[in-house]
Amino acid sequence: MPGRILVVDDVATNRLILKAKLAASYYDVIEADCGQAAFDTARKEQPDVILLDIMMPDMDGYEVCELLKACPETSHIPVVMVTASSAPKERIRGLSVGADDFLVKPINDKALFARVRNLLRVKIMFDELKLRDSTSRELGLSEFLEPGDGAERENDTVMLAPATKGQGDVWRERISRMPNVEVIGTCSEREALNMARLEQPDAIIVHQRLMEDGDSLRLISALRARPETRQAVMIYIVSDGAIETAAKALDLGTSDYVMEPFEPEELIIRLRTQLQRKHYSDQLRSNMRDGLKMAVIDPLTGLYNRRYATQHMQKIVDRAKESGNDFAVMMMDLDRFKLINDTVGHDAGDMVLKEFALRIQENVRGVDLIARMGGEEFLVVMPDAGSMVAKHVSERLRRAVESKPFVTKDGVELNITVSIGVAIASSTNCEPSALIKRADLALYAAKSGGRNLVSFHEAA
Template identity: 60%
Template sequence: MLVVDDVATNRLLLRAKLSSAYYDVVVAENGAQALQMARSEQPDMVMLDVLMPDMDGFEVCEALKAREETAHIPVIMVTALDTPEERIRGLDAGADDFLSKPFNDLALFARVRNLMRMKMMFDELRLRDMTSRELGIADFVGDIGADMDLDTCGPILLAPPSDAQGALWAEQLSARLAIPTIVTHSEREATNLARMELPDCFVVHQSLAEGGDGLRLVSALRSRPETRQSAVILVVENGDVHVAAKGLDLGASDYIESPFDISELIARIRSQLRRKRYSDRLRSNLRNGLKLAAIDPLTGIYNRRYASQHVLRVMERAHDTDGVFAVMMIDLDKFKSINDRFGHDAGDAVLKEFSRRLQENIRGVDLVARFGGEEFFVAMPDVDQTAAAAAAERIRRAIEGGSMPLPDGGAVEVTVSIGVAIATAADTDPEAIIKRADSALYRSKEAGRNRVSFAQAA
């Protein structure tokens, strides 16, 4: 953690407090030094004094958030000027939170824990995103400080202490934000609306209408998969630090003290929505990357990388149950001639149609994958030689029995050769099992194609 303050006493005090809670702390005494250390040390958090002689805290925060290598680091601004204007300016500069001097230890550590959890989550997502991009299976997301269209966000759900307060919040937000708002009238209604509307942000008062408990609602929102990633801002009455700290520990993203300046609430909402949009994009990039890593783009079935891992799981199941399983290697006969005669578009159409028929003729529990070119693979758990022979013949007949349509309206006759290997609990090498099926496929080709051959027992 990096502590930045031009006053040595303040640096020592913060360092002592944080070190007593087992945080590793480094210090900087001015803005230029802070920027250099943030780049070189890559701290998990920056605690930044607002009033400094060379660069004030706002300038340092803007510089941190403008650079890709430091934009993801949470920043807590520390100020003696506890005004809404100061907080709004800091939030607009990219600060993640505020502490006012002299600060309460409970508030300090609650905010630090909250931002540390957020940083760990973002670091994990960024690491996976970087790995996906290095593998060429994901796009560049940008950084958390990049401009994002917040007007396309989902609704903001307001859970006020009374109907009158909710109407006022909604009116004030609607006048300043082009994001729809929904006002709830009870804790139960808030829970039900959260499931149906899927808000991107919740503003939850600690005491809800009809005697509801805001902290209980915060906990429920964080525990449910559909709202777990939403931003949650807790509204705390009369600066109650204990409620605020408990809310952050229960999963609130941020808190604001009531009565509040509506501009500050809007600044906090925008900050939380930017953070949520960034994490959503990282998760989406990761999901898409994983899909590309596992799915063959032409046929939409699994690829060899996924199939190799799947065979391991099938093999483990066989070990646990002392059972058997079958794997097939399937190759389209004389496929090169189809490309040569009709073109690659026709060849692609044949591969897609073959994949469709193949999936129609296996069980739901079976796995079909494309290994590359015209070579396909099927893994069949809990299948012995008799059942495997019947399945392989069914697939062979399904291909032989009907011509494949081509893009130009024509059709072509296609056959397949199949090699099958039966594995038992004694088999420990999935690649060896696949190789046995591949050898059986080669024998089918040598014997004249359009037939099924079985591998010899290991």
């Protein structure tokens, strides 16, 4: 997983040392020697991670970080601040301007590489999600989606796995003050695993030393491996100075860590940042799922579209070949539909199509495939159905349209009828496009026979 890293430091020797370490692990390293150069280079070169010195003559690291986070071209690039001091106040200040983490000089190699790997993983995931999101938008798959609205989101559940009961109480008290957050506590590794499965928490805070001699690293990797908690935020609380354990936790998939002793504020800021990131990636994922759904669903009626129907028919065919059972293909077309659009308008026309879709759904079986093939033309495919069943169902559908007027929102009653063409497929005569063609021929026969009719195409 090589990546491009921007090293920012006003002292050439510091840059050289970092560059040598990173280049030895095959990272592509670029440099900047002051704040302004850092900002310009980041915009131009789009690095994957920025290692940012705090003490610099022109602008300090905090100012540079603020600039980077405020600029749309660079706001997504993770920033790690490199500092001579490990004072909690400085960490809080850095986190508040958008930094992802801190490394204290002299830099511990394991901490450096574990953090760089962690940030690269996150960035690659986001880049991929954003890419897919933009592709669905370009394909027009997202045009029906509402923009993400945080107001409707449920509360986030934060699960605690502290070292002692007292510590758990302190965390709970502080985290409960965050808006839209619910806190649940656990007292052992085993309980944490069970509760995570039941409650599916959005975030999990794990102390290095768990109660009842649990193994915190084992807990983290187990939670990461499970589908219920794969996307959860995980924050690891590291006992005094155990930087190498922190590095291991990052490699096992924890999202972030906090070193003891820490100000509660630091934990809160890190938790909030990670939760915001999770909300954003959840949103991108659900856009994508909805976008994919839009690719196969007709937005007006909620039925499958032609693309899905032709694809799915092949599956029905394959199954029929296995079972040896017949199946039925029905093509339906509302009679004189154009007249409705022309006389009472397109809104009424849309209402008729929606209502027709409902009446079809009410009159076929759950296993039947229903699709809108375009305009006022609909398809029903009935697996394991011979001509007897098909006759019965198609006649029932015809009556379901004829027997009850369609009522527009202005109260106008429209008497509508449907013509239906049916083809019965046997396991030896069931090529999808040929079947649709046969059903279409039967449909033409129903139309020319006077409409409001069911017509069967007899296999040659």
